[in-house]
Amino acid sequence: MNIKPIRTEQDYNDALAAIAPLFDTQPEMGTPEFDYMxxxxxxxxxxxxxxxxxxPPDPVExxxxxxxxxxxxAKDLEPAIGRVxxxxxxxxxxxxxxxPMIRKLHSLFGIPAESLINVS
Known part of the structure; x- marks a missing residue:
């Protein structure tokens, strides 16, 4: 089991190929195979x-x-946004x-605030 930094796209593809079989067999925690994965x-x-x-997604999305x-x-969003x-x-x-809308959407519906803040 050879572990090395992933620096190139080829390294990345090789790493994906190396661990793909381990997802099927799911090694036991504490084993060298699990640590490697x-x-x-x-x-x-x-x-x-x-x-x-x-x-992050567009806030409206x-x-x-x-x-x-x-x-x-849309009616369900009234408490957070205002009239329909x-x-x-x-x-x-x-x-x-x-x-205030962002805060209410986040607290009432659990939408991550980061997704509601448009930084563009």
Whole structure:
């Protein structure tokens, strides 16, 4: 079992290929195979974070996603955003979220605040 830094795309592909069989067999915790898989996963994750960063979703898309997950309607968002016409303005991108709306959406519906803050 050879562990080395992942510096190139080839190193990355080799690392993925090396641990793929371990996901099927799931080595027992505390074994050398488990330790190897754990270290390789950490190296792969570090490489992916640097080379394939995932941007937070658009705030409106984050709201719509949570609505779909929880089976919410625009009416259900009124406590966080305001009257239903304001909810539709937000959902259609005609009105930006305010800080109080972000706080309420986060606390009432568990939408990560980072997803609701538009930094662009």
């Amino acid at each position: 754990e270290v390789m996963v950490l190296l792969i994750e570090a490489y992916e974070e640097q080379h394939y960063p995932i941007s 984050a709201i719509k996603f949570r609505m779909e997950q929880m089976g919410l309607t 016409n304001r909810v539709y303005e937000v959902l259609n991108g005609k009105r930006s979220l305010t800080l």
